[in-house]
Amino acid sequence: MMAAVTSRAVMPIEMMRPLRGVMGVMPVSVPGGAVMRAGRSRRREGGDHRDQQSDCRKTKATTKRTKLNHTRCPHQHPQFHPANRAGQRGRLMHFGMWRDQDPRANHFVTVRPLTPLSCATRTTNRVNQGLRRWREIAMFQRVRASSRHYAKGIAMPFATTKDHVQLYYEEAGDGTPILFLHEFAGDYASWEPQMRYFSRGHRCITYSARGYTPSHVPDSDADYDFQHVRDDAIAMLDQLRIAAAHFVGLSMGAYSALQVALQVPSRVLSLTLAGIGSGFEAERLEAYRARCRAEADEFERGGASEITKLAGLTPGRIPFLVKDPRGFRDFHDALGEHDANGSARTMRNFQGARPPLSEFKEAIAKLTLPTLIMVGDEDDACIDASLFLKQQIATSGLAMFPRSGHVLNLEEPALFNAALEKFLALAEAGRWGPRDPRSVRA
Template sequence: MPFATTPDHVKLYYEEAGSGTPILFLHEFAADYASWEPQLRYFSRGHRCITYSARGYTPSHVPDNDSDYSFEHMRDDALALLDHLQIPAAHLVGLSMGAYSALQVGLHAPSRVLSLTLAGCGSGFEAERLQAFRDKCRADAEEFDRGGSEGVAKLAGLMPGRIPFLVKDPRGFREFHDALAQHDAAGSARTMRGFQGARPPLSEFAGALQKLALPTLIIAGDEDDACIESSLFLKSHIATSGLAMFPKTGHVLNLEEPALFNATLERFLALAEAGRWGPRDPRSIRV
């Protein structure tokens, strides 16, 4: 099994397919490397596609302490994987937790990024909801500790933003939910406390976002209430960004609407690679 080792000696399991310009896929909290399979099968026809399980998600290693799951660790893990594969720069495609990590790579090491795709990014963003979001993360982590993998699936699998997937595609949702029930509960709890419940809100990076010059695609589902405001915030602060809103869609964008996700991403990558995804023309901004 292929593993990359991080600077703090955590082993990350990864898979890759195809050849060409690299795309690195970063998964959400309730997923792992395998959740990007619909994208690997499609984009590996013309790109080198890499997906990996974050720390705390088997077959990757599960560090013992909450402090090993900070947003900086997650950011640096993506860079460590690029280093291991000797990839100077890649397109980064992230969903939710993975989108936040991809964004942090873009802010911290923009030379390693060809473009950013930020899907379902920024839960808990609103100032009036932030403390409640963090409190829920801590409560969920305690439930994961008590309830094990079944507790992870029960809480994380049936959050409001996942219900559209359940309604629209029960078969696909069952597969997603069954995979979630196999997660390492300790890793999920530590990720919930160390990353989800402790990461800074996007608003703390407002100044840095305004300086970001990477081609950026933001994707949100119109029934993913937790990520609509944050997606609009990203759009308004990143001059080189575009926003795609998927109708009647929740949080699990790449699995709930794989064909639409792939088509949207494909168009963006083609324009980014052609140098045709630039900053917004100031003349188009309402004053």
């Protein structure tokens, strides 16, 4: 059930749009004086819809609730919904549920009569329309519910990279900044459990990488190499005028976070590298790259269904499915909404072409940043790489999650947040130093 909007909140445009095929035109006022039009305006037999709107505006200030009777003849339905006036609340009936309209927007709605049908046919059609519409609303809520910019009617925020690619981002909270970088099968919304938790004491930023909507999807394969993705993270800091931030990355995002630390360590306060290192093993590298190229081709041929089938059920994600089927279903559904071309180019040119961590061994050994490495004990593809980083970075700590796979922040959000919170507190206090040489086995 959709929650009613209070007098202090502006309902997102898509959530206020009436059922397609039932309502007519609903102009919506947004802050700043702009007018957005949802749905299609159509003329009712016997009059012009503009005349109906004019009549609607002339309706007395007293607002009455009008319930649409879906079981009676459609011509008995009221033709106009009373206009909202300042300080009053108008409600619109959708399948037996009242929905509030924003009292500050002075909305008005005209109702188009339905085509005369038998009651049984009309009821079936309306139920089918309702199911489709509510699925659209559910998708809209999942993708946009956390967007304070969209909810307030503000233009969606984008950061522009040096090669003119626009990256969608969201931020919440105040304090020392944390930049979250998502994995291949995620996007900006996959960090929602961490955004909600850490924004209580930090300025948290999450963004969708290039190729992941609502960020832009470049057409050229050359725009998806690891240097471009690394520089995108730096562009986010530049856009928000942040000198340095804590970097928290998962898988693909962890690799990019490490590359930023190697390239410009002054922009990084600390590193959290979770599920990093797929394709690390030298004996498996060529097979891994060949599989990435093959999967990219499948994404382009099969679209979103192939993404969920190939990338959504890899061995490292099975522990998530086993322990939390409901959470995995949300993750799987979100993965099915990815842009197939963007996913294919990312898989082919980033996942399947990036250098393995072993090629950066000397540079990694010189890192002095506080570093937390997280890995699931059932994420076989990343365990060796995590141990390698622990051995090379003197200021690193390793956390291995029991009975866990690759998607650590969603699979074990409480454990992930607790480990990260303690690490950030010690790093900010200057208490996360290098390993004592006396603890190293001779």
